[in-house]
Amino acid sequence: MDRRxxxxxxxxxxxxxxxxxxxxxxxxxAPPAEPLLALKGYGTDPDLLKTYHPGEVWPLTLSTVQRQLxxxxxxxxxxxxEHSPSATSVGVVDFIDEWVSAPYPDCQRDRxxxxxxxxxxDAEAARRHGKxxxxxxxxxxSGICDEICDAEHAAPERREAARFFARxxxxxxxxxxxSPVGRKDLGYVGNVPLARFDGPPPELLKxxxxx
Amino acid sequence: xxFVTANDQKSTYDVIVVGSGAAGGQSAYxxxxxxxxxxxxxxxxxxxxxxxxxxxxxxxxxxxxxxxxTDKVFGFYDATVDGGWQVPGEPYVRATEDPAGAxxxxxxxMLGGRTGHWGRISLRDGPYDFKPRTRDGLGFDWPINYTDxxxxxxxxxxxxxxxGSNEGLENTPNxxxxxxxxxxxxxxxxxxxxxxxxxxxxxxxPGHRAVLTRALDxxxxxxxxxxGNVSAQKLVAEAMRSRSPCLWATPCNRGCSVRANYQSIxxxxxxxLASGNLDITTDAMVYEVTLGRDGRANGVNFIDRTSxxxxxAxxxxxxxxxxxxxxxxxxxxxxxxxxxxGLANSSGKLxxxxxxxxxxxxxxxxxxxxxLPPTNDDAADGHQLYVPWWLxxxxxxxxxxxxxxxxxxFGGGRRxxxxxTAAGIEWLTGxxxxxxxxxxxxxxxxxxxxFDGRGEMIPNENSYCEIDPGGTRDKWGIPVLRFRWQWSExxxxxxxxxxxxxxxxxxxMGGRVRGTVKTDGAKAIAPGxxxxxEVGGAIMGADRGSSVTNQWCQTWDVPNLFITDGAVxxxxxxxxxxxxxxxxxxxxxxxxxxxxxxKEL
Numbered sequence: 001m002d003r004r005x006x007x008x009x010x011x012x013x014x015x016x017x018x019x020x021x022x023x024x025x026x027x028x029x030a031p032p033a034e035p036l037l038a039l040k041g042y043g044t045d046p047d048l049l050k051t052y053h054p055g056e057v058w059p060l061t062l063s064t065v066q067r068q069l070x071x072x073x074x075x076x077x078x079x080x081x082e083h084s085p086s087a088t089s090v091g092v093v094d095f096i097d098e099w100v101s102a103p104y105p106d107c108q109r110d111r112x113x114x115x116x117x118x119x120x121x122d123a124e125a126a127r128r129h130g131k132x133x134x135x136x137x138x139x140x141x142s143g144i145c146d147e148i149c150d151a152e153h154a155a156p157e158r159r160e161a162a163r164f165f166a167r168x169x170x171x172x173x174x175x176x177x178x179s180p181v182g183r184k185d186l187g188y189v190g191n192v193p194l195a196r197f198d199g200p201p202p203e204l205l206k207x208x209x210x211x
Numbered sequence: 212x213x214f215v216t217a218n219d220q221k222s223t224y225d226v227i228v229v230g231s232g233a234a235g236g237q238s239a240y241x242x243x244x245x246x247x248x249x250x251x252x253x254x255x256x257x258x259x260x261x262x263x264x265x266x267x268x269x270x271x272x273x274x275x276x277x278x279x280x281t282d283k284v285f286g287f288y289d290a291t292v293d294g295g296w297q298v299p300g301e302p303y304v305r306a307t308e309d310p311a312g313a314x315x316x317x318x319x320x321m322l323g324g325r326t327g328h329w330g331r332i333s334l335r336d337g338p339y340d341f342k343p344r345t346r347d348g349l350g351f352d353w354p355i356n357y358t359d360x361x362x363x364x365x366x367x368x369x370x371x372x373x374x375g376s377n378e379g380l381e382n383t384p385n386x387x388x389x390x391x392x393x394x395x396x397x398x399x400x401x402x403x404x405x406x407x408x409x410x411x412x413x414x415x416x417p418g419h420r421a422v423l424t425r426a427l428d429x430x431x432x433x434x435x436x437x438x439g440n441v442s443a444q445k446l447v448a449e450a451m452r453s454r455s456p457c458l459w460a461t462p463c464n465r466g467c468s469v470r471a472n473y474q475s476i477x478x479x480x481x482x483x484l485a486s487g488n489l490d491i492t493t494d495a496m497v498y499e500v501t502l503g504r505d506g507r508a509n510g511v512n513f514i515d516r517t518s519x520x521x522x523x524a525x526x527x528x529x530x531x532x533x534x535x536x537x538x539x540x541x542x543x544x545x546x547x548x549x550x551x552x553g554l555a556n557s558s559g560k561l562x563x564x565x566x567x568x569x570x571x572x573x574x575x576x577x578x579x580x581x582x583l584p585p586t587n588d589d590a591a592d593g594h595q596l597y598v599p600w601w602l603x604x605x606x607x608x609x610x611x612x613x614x615x616x617x618x619x620x621f622g623g624g625r626r627x628x629x630x631x632t633a634a635g636i637e638w639l640t641g642x643x644x645x646x647x648x649x650x651x652x653x654x655x656x657x658x659x660x661x662f663d664g665r666g667e668m669i670p671n672e673n674s675y676c677e678i679d680p681g682g683t684r685d686k687w688g689i690p691v692l693r694f695r696w697q698w699s700e701x702x703x704x705x706x707x708x709x710x711x712x713x714x715x716x717x718x719x720m721g722g723r724v725r726g727t728v729k730t731d732g733a734k735a736i737a738p739g740x741x742x743x744x745e746v747g748g749a750i751m752g753a754d755r756g757s758s759v760t761n762q763w764c765q766t767w768d769v770p771n772l773f774i775t776d777g778a779v780x781x782x783x784x785x786x787x788x789x790x791x792x793x794x795x796x797x798x799x800x801x802x803x804x805x806x807x808x809x810k811e812l
Contacts, residue, residue, distance in 0.1 A: 186625070188628050
């Protein structure tokens with residue numbers, strides 16, 4: 001698990017390196033403020049053994065229309081390909097709904113960004129094509145996203161939308177790679193008990209000039 | 212079994228141990244194995260690793276993919292109960308709003324304390340580390356040498372199980388034969404760092420962590436631990452047999468249901484409980500050591516959290532092992548006519564010289580590690596290799612601009628995918644989405660590395676805690692601590708040196724640094740307390756005017772009052788403190804037993 005602050009930069013690195021990474025992302029965050037503890041999340045002593053589902057600990061809050069747009073956008077970001085199915089098929093919309101509905105500060109910070117982004121997409125779709133974003137053809141949707149997918153190089157008037165897109169892509173990927181399908185897509189073969197740990201195969205080390 | 216409520220405690224004990232983590236666990240273990248009747252008081256709830264540890268749970272089974280939140284700041288599955296830098300209802304205060312003067316105080320409220328969550332890195336302090344003032348004129352010498360503590364390092368390693376190797380490097384002690392378990396095999400990324408950092412003259416050697424890479428020698432170790440004590444040997448042999456070696460999966464900070472890594476509740480407490488000499492009361496928040504008319508401690512007062520009532524427990528000896536700042540807080544709150552400034556504080560040094568570890572990190576991406584074939588990189592959950600401090604000579608010659616060293620911890624490999632796997636990688640992808648994005652993530656997965664420095668802080672007059680003069684109390688009505696913090700130039704320059712070194716290593720691998728390298732130490736350094744290696748506050752010393760305890764962790768002022776946690780550290784070497792805490796606690800407990808045998812306690 002990664003500490004929430006890791007979003008900012010350190011999590012370009014691999015995901016579960018709790019101790020090291022967790023303590024690296026400090027610079028961008030203030031310490032958790034006392035009053036936040038009063039918010040109703042899962043608390044400081046949750047049952048760690050049960051399996052949780054979105055909507056179970058706090059209610060989901062996106063409307064049907066918002067969830068439709070979320071689905072369209074998530075699948076535009078992570079469509080099915082020859083290796084794995086699309087984002088929506090692994091429950092990414094539920095993940096995002098759970099995220100923007102959660103009481104935690106990072107989630108609360110993302111909520112207005114995501115909702116404003118949804119509104120912007122629909123407004124932009126209406127302006128260009130007279131339809132909502134979800135109703136557009138894929139090529140039309142891509143035409144809009146191509147202009148906001150690279151936050152660093154987006155036009156000044158689209159900077160906010162680009163920041164939304166970057167955040168939304170991160171959340172889509174978070175939902176996708178948290179799933180069994182995502183793990184398989186990346187060829188993750190760990191988290192299984194082994195009788196011994198042999199390390200990487202010698203052929204690989206030889207190929208890389210490491211032995 | 213001897214978990215007792217406040218109502219069921221015996222009328223008196225030989226020793227009360229306050230706290231159940233590394234220090235409390237070790238203290239109670241050593242005392243009980245030699246026949247002392249011990250009452251352990253733990254502020255948090257009872258916690259059981261065997262049936263509470265989420266061993267193979269995956270991110271999709273947790274809320275929000277298991278990502279860290281303000282409720283669980285190290286992630287949903289972290290083995291921390293009611294803990295973090297903020298504990299509900301138990302505030303602390305900072306003397307200044309200035310972030311540079313901030314101290315973050317981590318606590319956990321659970322049996323085993325912070326030993327569920329900790330990183331398990333177990334390094335010995337070296338000979339220089341006990342005599343830093345003699346070496347460079349700064350800080351304080353300990354009243355002991357490395358050789359005084361070495362036999363206890365041996366014992367702790369033999370008892371808890373630590374993997375590692377003997378490399379004979381400067382101020383990086385070897386262990387005697389049979390003490391260390393074999394280190395895990397390094398990953399591809401480890402070996403690449405070793406090769407490229409090696410070219411820069413930076414040495415990489417196997418890490419040391421408290422994880423069983425094979426079963427402990429339950430036939431040989433018990434006799435080395437408890438010579439001549441057959442019943443103790445039997446108990447510890449049984450406890451060793453019940454521990455499984457590492458399964459080479461699942462993060463250690465979740466705890467370990469098969470007891471393959473060290474946590475107090477799976478290693479120290481089972482044999483101590485089996486001895487019949489240990490009673491444990493959980494939900495017992497100690498706030499005061501009580502003093503008899505003879506000037507000796509006669510017990511402690513605590514809040515029974517289940518009823519909210521104030522209770523008292525009695526013993527011949529009191530051992531505080533509540534964590535550095537909590538032990539200090541208890542003493543500062545134990546005021547009397549004889550000790551108006553807090554118990555055992557005739558020196559005025561109680562709360563003084565708090566230290567943490569200097570922390571700073573840099574992450575990077577290495578093209579050589581892209582698109583590699585799948586490998587299982589779980590190993591023993593990291594720290595296969597590390598870099599011990601390597602510039603002793605340059606430093607002593609005054610070439611570095613800071614007086615003390617750091618070691619490097621780093622991580623890479625194809626770890627469990629999840630929330631962070633593809634977050635913020637626009638700097639590499641140019642903002643791809645669609646099929647190209649999925650291809651990019653596959654390409655970059657496993658090619659990231661992060662480096663973290665862990666360095667020595669020199670104690671100073673401006674880093675301390677005291678009872679909040681503003682009168683703040685926690686929900687139990689106990690006065691809280693106020694912290695003041697200040698780094699010196701030594702720490703700030705050290706943090707900047709870490710940054711440039713890590714960038715050099717990443718570049719030597721042909722990699723790219725993520726973000727900017729912070730050349731300003733004040734920006735590079737993590738806040739005080741962030742690394743959760745806080746020690747000091749009741750330092751040990753050679754004379755009663757300048758320290759709180761003697762070399763036996765015995766307070767100068769009250770002969771039957773001992774502090775066996777990190778509070779007694781007179782310096783805080785770059786080596787992570789837990790192994791040293793346990794070694795000191797064992798040595799102090801041996802001394803207590805000896806004094807009790809001589810009827811001096």
